[in-house]
Amino acid sequence: MTFLRFLFSKYFFKHIFYMILIVLFAMPFGIIALRFMTDHGDYVKVPDLKGKTLDSVAIELDKLDLKYIILDSGNYNPNYKIFSVLDQQPKFDSKVKEGRKIYLTINSSDFKMVEVPNVMRTTIRQARKSLESLGFIIGEIEYIDDIGKDEVISFSYQGKQLKPGDTLRKTSVIDFKLGNGKL
Numbered sequence: 001m002t003f004l005r006f007l008f009s010k011y012f013f014k015h016i017f018y019m020i021l022i023v024l025f026a027m028p029f030g031i032i033a034l035r036f037m038t039d040h041g042d043y044v045k046v047p048d049l050k051g052k053t054l055d056s057v058a059i060e061l062d063k064l065d066l067k068y069i070i071l072d073s074g075n076y077n078p079n080y081k082i083f084s085v086l087d088q089q090p091k092f093d094s095k096v097k098e099g100r101k102i103y104l105t106i107n108s109s110d111f112k113m114v115e116v117p118n119v120m121r122t123t124i125r126q127a128r129k130s131l132e133s134l135g136f137i138i139g140e141i142e143y144i145d146d147i148g149k150d151e152v153i154s155f156s157y158q159g160k161q162l163k164p165g166d167t168l169r170k171t172s173v174i175d176f177k178l179g180n181g182k183l
Helices: 002-009 010-037 055-064 122-131
Strands: 067-074 085-089 101-107 113-115 137-144 150-159 167-169 171-179
Touching: 002 010, 002 113, 055 067, 055 101, 122 150, 122 171
Parallel strands: 067 101, 137 171
Antiparallel strands: 085 101, 113 167, 150 171
């Protein structure tokens, strides 16, 4: 009973009125203070860095008061120079605050070496699937007399015979000699 009496008392309504006044004055002050503290509306646009070298990226981002961090060196892409930018986060034309970090993925120095799997005496279809999944390219196919039709008899890289377990760079072109099904 005393609680209900308190809810309808002059003392309770007076304090509710004070809380409303404090909120009404504190809110606009807080909003204005946040605008000044966070530089609301001040931003720079992120330039397009794709394909540029790290030296030119550093100069361009320094002018805009942005920093960069090399996140990763991606797979080698022959269409770009070595150590040039392949990707960036945030993307080109994004609006960011000054001092923001731009994360870069750069082009590695070369393709990595990959071990050639054993594709001897498998069909060209199976060999193609295995080798292309590792990043190799299927080159010329020559048929020779052998009982296994479309089976891999031998394979080579730039005229040099390959054995399973040899290592080659990704995107190397591998040539095949296949059986024609005749003896």
